[in-house]
Amino acid sequence: MELDTLDFTMSGQNGDIDEIKQLAEDWRSGWIAGDADALLALYADEPVLMPWGQPTVFGKDAIRPLYQSMFKEYAIKSEPTVMDVEVSGDLGYFWCTYAQTATPKAGGAPREEEGKAVFIVRREHGAWKIARLIDNSDRASPSI
Structure with missing residues (x-):
């Protein structure tokens, strides 16, 4: 009986991990599509964004x-x-590394960035949502 319980817990956790991986893929898709509403739909009710080089x-x-x-x-x-x-x-996280290019729509040189991000996720209303997002560039901070 204990083994069955353990197997159920493990398979349930694996299902959660798969759902969180899908959340990560949905995040990527919304980012590439430039769809602010799609990204915001992935956030928890009261999210906190901690972007690199900017206020919370x-x-x-x-x-x-x-x-x-x-x-x-x-x-x-x-x-x-x-x-x-x-x-x-009901809590989890994923972290990723990224390489990103932002090309100005009005023309001009693209901006390239590499970094890493930590997404703290929480199950809300039956779905995994982003509660906290911490982003950090691999580039050195500009001199002050």
Whole structure:
């Protein structure tokens, strides 16, 4: 009986990991499509965004204009690699590395970036959602 319980727990956890991996893929798809609404739909009710080199952003209403502005100005190409996914109960995380190119829609040289990001996820309303997103560039900070 204990073995059956263990097998159920493990298969349930594997299902959660698969769902979180799908969340990561949905994130990538929304980013490449330049779809702020699709990205915001992946966030928890009260998300926190901690972008590299910028102040912390609290809530979807504050995140929305950041994404809309970026997608209005740039076409994004991104190649993330999910490095690890963990889950425990209704909390989990995944982290990834990425190479990204942002090409100005008005013309000009593309901006290339490499970095890593940690997504803390929470099960809300039966689905895995992004509760916290921490982004960090691999480039050195500009001199102050």
